[in-house]
Amino acid sequence: MPLQPAVSIGMPVYNASGAGIQRALDSLLAQDFTEFELIICDNASTDDTYTICAAYAARDGRIRLYRNERNAGAQGNFTRVYELAGG
Numbered sequence: 001m002p003l004q005p006a007v008s009i010g011m012p013v014y015n016a017s018g019a020g021i022q023r024a025l026d027s028l029l030a031q032d033f034t035e036f037e038l039i040i041c042d043n044a045s046t047d048d049t050y051t052i053c054a055a056y057a058a059r060d061g062r063i064r065l066y067r068n069e070r071n072a073g074a075q076g077n078f079t080r081v082y083e084l085a086g087g
Contacts, residue, residue, distance in 0.1 A: 005062075006035040008087035012077040014043040017052055025056050034062070039084050042067040043077040 009028060013021065028038055040063060042050045050067055057063040066084065068077065 005037040005087040007033070007037075008085035009036055009038045010078070010081035010085060011038060011040045012043060012074070012081045013040060013045065013049055013053065014071070014074075014077065015045045015047050015049055017045070017047040017049045021049060021052055025053075029056070029060055029062075036062060037085075037087055038063045039081050040065045041077055041081045041084065043074075044068050044071040 011024070011028075025038075038060075040053050040057070042053060042065070044067070050065075053063075053065050057065040064084065066080070068080070072080065
């Protein structure tokens with residue numbers, strides 16, 4: 001992956017475990033265009049969202065995974081994803 005990705009895809013998540021998050025991640029990672037970074041920021045989920053995302057991050061170097069220690073609210077989590085973007 002280049003030092004500066006062409007595109008950043010932000011995915012703020014909170015309690016998104018289950019088939020939905022897996023389908024979303026599978027779809028993003030299956031794109032023909034590969035010069036992107038996927039920034040996932042978990043907003044202190046209380047379910048297994050972070051564990052699911054961590055498994056994907058371990059398999060794909062384009063994924064940058066972060067977790068807020070405390071819930072920052074929806075706007076706070078969206079802002080953090082934006083600030084972490086490099087593309």
